[in-house]
Amino acid sequence: MIHDILSENVRKEIDSIRSKFPHDKNKSSIIESLLIIQHENNGYLNEELIGALAQYLNVQKIDVYEVATFYSMFNLKPIGKNTISVCTNVSCMLRNSDQIVEYIEKKLKIKIGESTKDNKFYLKDEMECLAACNGAPMMQVNHVNYENLTFEKIDKILDGIKDD
Amino acid sequence: MIKVCTQTFDCKDPSSIETYIKLGGYSAWREILNQQTPKSQIIETIKDSQLKGKGGAGFLTGLKWSFISPTKSQKYLVCNSDESEPGTCKDRDILRYNPHSVIEGMLIACYAIGASVGYNYLRGEFIGDQWKVTNNAIKEAYEHNFIGDNILGSNVSINIIPLIGAGAYIVGEETAMLESIEGKRGMPRIKPPFPAVQGLYGKPTIINNTETIASVPYIIKNGIDWYKNLGAGDAHGVKMFCMSGHLNKPKVIEAPLGTPFSKLLDECNGILNDKKLKAVIPGGSSVPVVKGEVIMDTPMDYEPLMKIGTMLGSGGVIVMDETTCMVSVLERISRFYYAESCGQCTPCREGTGWLYKTLVKIRAGQGDQSDLDLLNRVANQIEGHCICALGDAAAMPVKSFLTNFWNEFEYYVEKKQSMII
Numbered sequence: 001m002i003h004d005i006l007s008e009n010v011r012k013e014i015d016s017i018r019s020k021f022p023h024d025k026n027k028s029s030i031i032e033s034l035l036i037i038q039h040e041n042n043g044y045l046n047e048e049l050i051g052a053l054a055q056y057l058n059v060q061k062i063d064v065y066e067v068a069t070f071y072s073m074f075n076l077k078p079i080g081k082n083t084i085s086v087c088t089n090v091s092c093m094l095r096n097s098d099q100i101v102e103y104i105e106k107k108l109k110i111k112i113g114e115s116t117k118d119n120k121f122y123l124k125d126e127m128e129c130l131a132a133c134n135g136a137p138m139m140q141v142n143h144v145n146y147e148n149l150t151f152e153k154i155d156k157i158l159d160g161i162k163d164d
Numbered sequence: 165m166i167k168v169c170t171q172t173f174d175c176k177d178p179s180s181i182e183t184y185i186k187l188g189g190y191s192a193w194r195e196i197l198n199q200q201t202p203k204s205q206i207i208e209t210i211k212d213s214q215l216k217g218k219g220g221a222g223f224l225t226g227l228k229w230s231f232i233s234p235t236k237s238q239k240y241l242v243c244n245s246d247e248s249e250p251g252t253c254k255d256r257d258i259l260r261y262n263p264h265s266v267i268e269g270m271l272i273a274c275y276a277i278g279a280s281v282g283y284n285y286l287r288g289e290f291i292g293d294q295w296k297v298t299n300n301a302i303k304e305a306y307e308h309n310f311i312g313d314n315i316l317g318s319n320v321s322i323n324i325i326p327l328i329g330a331g332a333y334i335v336g337e338e339t340a341m342l343e344s345i346e347g348k349r350g351m352p353r354i355k356p357p358f359p360a361v362q363g364l365y366g367k368p369t370i371i372n373n374t375e376t377i378a379s380v381p382y383i384i385k386n387g388i389d390w391y392k393n394l395g396a397g398d399a400h401g402v403k404m405f406c407m408s409g410h411l412n413k414p415k416v417i418e419a420p421l422g423t424p425f426s427k428l429l430d431e432c433n434g435i436l437n438d439k440k441l442k443a444v445i446p447g448g449s450s451v452p453v454v455k456g457e458v459i460m461d462t463p464m465d466y467e468p469l470m471k472i473g474t475m476l477g478s479g480g481v482i483v484m485d486e487t488t489c490m491v492s493v494l495e496r497i498s499r500f501y502y503a504e505s506c507g508q509c510t511p512c513r514e515g516t517g518w519l520y521k522t523l524v525k526i527r528a529g530q531g532d533q534s535d536l537d538l539l540n541r542v543a544n545q546i547e548g549h550c551i552c553a554l555g556d557a558a559a560m561p562v563k564s565f566l567t568n569f570w571n572e573f574e575y576y577v578e579k580k581q582s583m584i585i
Contacts, residue, residue: 020283031329067348072331090409090493091250091414093492094409094410128289128500129248131255131256133406143291
C-alpha cells in the first residue's frame with residue numbers, strides 16, 4: 001500500500017536522508033523527505049502523502065502534518081507547474097518590486113497567490129526576503145534566481161519556459 | 165583590498181577544492197591534525213582574535229565555544245546558513261563561491277568543541293544553487309579525507325552533513341533551528357538551558373553563522389594579530405556588508421570593521437540617480453533605522469553604531485533616498501514580521517498583527533493620531549516580552565521609524581496621504 005504511494009526512488013532518497021541523523025531520530029528526516037515527495041507530486045502535498053511518510057518513518061501523522069503546515073515552501077493544494085516567487089521585501093521594494101508583481105499579474109492574468117488557468121505558472125505570495133538584495137528587484141522561478149529584473153527580462157524568462 | 169571570506173570569489177572556478185587548496189585552503193586543518201593542537205588553544209585563539217558572530221548578535225565566537233559543556237558524550241556543531249534577515253545576502257555568496265572555507269571552518273570548530281558531527285543548515289530557498297554547491301563541496305572534501313573517519317590518519321573522525329530547510333525566517337534563531345533539525349516546527353526554545361549545555365537532541369551544541377565559520381580557517385592560518393589588525397581605527401577584523409536599496413551599484417563588500425559608512429557608499433557609486441540620502445537601516449530590517457546625515461561619518465562597527473542608536477546586526481545595509489515614503493517602508497517591514505512570527509508567544513503573535521494592520525489602515529488614509537500612539541504602545545508591549553528576539557525585531561523598526569520620521573507619520577494621518585509625492 002505505502003509502496004504504491006511513495007515510489008521506490010522516493011523511498012531510496014528518504015533512506016539516504018535518514019542516514020544523516022542518529023538512528024532513533026526519525027522525525028529529523030521529515031522536512032527534506034517532504035521536499036522530495038512534493039517535488040515528485042507536481043509541487044504539492046496531500047493527506048495521503050503526509051500519512052504515507054508518517055508510516056514510512058514510523059512517526060505520528062500529526063508530526064508530519066505540523067511540519068507541512070508550518071514551512072512556507074510546502075503547498076497543501078495543487079499549484080501551477082512553475083513556481084514564481086517575486087521578492088517584495090524592503091530592499092526589493094525600494095527597487096520597485098511591487099511593479100514587477102503587478103506586471104506579472106497582468107501578463108499571466110492572475111493575482112498573487114494564484115495559478116494560471118493552463119496550470120503552467122503559480123505566482124507565490126512570497127513574504128520572505130530571498131537573500132539577493134544586491135540584485136534587486138529579483139525573483140525565483142523554480143528556485144533559480146533572476147536578478148536586476150526589467151519587464152523585458154521577465155518576458156524573456158517566462159516566455160522561454162516550455163509547455164511541458 | 166582585503167579578502168577573507170571572499171578570497172576565492174574572483175577565481176575562475178571559485179567553489180572547487182583545487183582552487184581553495186591552491187590558495188592555502190585546508191592547511192590550517194592539516195596543521196591542527198599534525199600538531200594535535202590542544203582544543204583550548206584553538207578556542208583561545210578565536211577568542212583573542214575578537215571574532216564576533218556575524219549573523220546579527222555579534223557575540224564573541226571564542227567565548228561562545230568556551231561555554232561548551234566538557235562532557236565526553238555526543239556534541240554537535242551547527243552552521244547557520246538560514247540567511248533570511250531582510251537586506252542580507254552575504255552567506256549566499258560564501259556558500260556558492262567559497263564553500264570549502266565553511267567546511268574547513270566547521271571542521272576546526274567541531275574539533276575545538278569536541279563535536280563529531282557538524283550540520284550545515286541551509287534555507288530552503290537555496291535549494292537551486294547553494295544547496296548543490298554545498299553538497300558537491302562536502303563530497304570533494306570527503307574524497308580528500310579532510311572529513312570522515314580517521315581524517316588523514318590522525319585518529320580524528322568528524323562528519324559534516326548538509327541540511328535543507330523549507331521556508332521559515334524564524335529558523336534562523338538558533339534554538340528554532342535546533343527544533344527544525346529535530347524535525348519540528350521552528351519554534352524557539354526558552355533559554356536557559358543554553359544550547360552549549362543542552363542543544364540538539366538535548367546534547368551540547370554550538371551554533372554559528374556561515375560568515376563566522378568561514379572566517380575561522382583564515383584566523384587559525386594567519387594568526388590573532390593579523391585578523392585584529394584588519395579592522396580600521398579601533399575596530400578589529402572584517403565584515404561583509406550587503407549594500408542594497410537606492411544605490412547606483414548595490415553590492416556585497418567585504419571591508420574592515422570600522423570603515424566609515426560614507427566610504428561604503430562611495431564604493432557603490434553613491435545614491436541612485438544622484439538623489440539625496442534620507443535614511444539607512446545598517447544591519448538588516450530588525451535593527452533601528454537612522455537618518456542619513458547621522459550615519460554618514462559613523463565607523464561601521466558594533467560600538468559606534470550603538471552610539472547612534474542602531475546596530476551592526478547582520479551587515480544588511482539598506483539605503484533609502486529622499487523619495488522614500490517611510491510609512492510604506494515600515495508597513496512592508498511589519499508585514500514581514502507578522503507573516504513570520506511563529507505564533508508561540510502572545511505578545512508577538514498578536515502584536516505583530518496589530519502593528520501591520522494599523523499601518524495598513526494608516527496607508528489607506530483611515531488612520532488618525534491615536535493610531536500612532538497605538539503603534540508605539542503595541543511595540544512597547546512586544547519588546548522584551550517574548551521567548552526570542554523576533555518580537556524585539558518587530559518592535560524596534562516601529563519605534564525608530566516613529567522617532568526619526570514622526571512628521572511623516574503625522575502628515576499621513578492628518579492629510580490621509582504620503583508626504584512623498
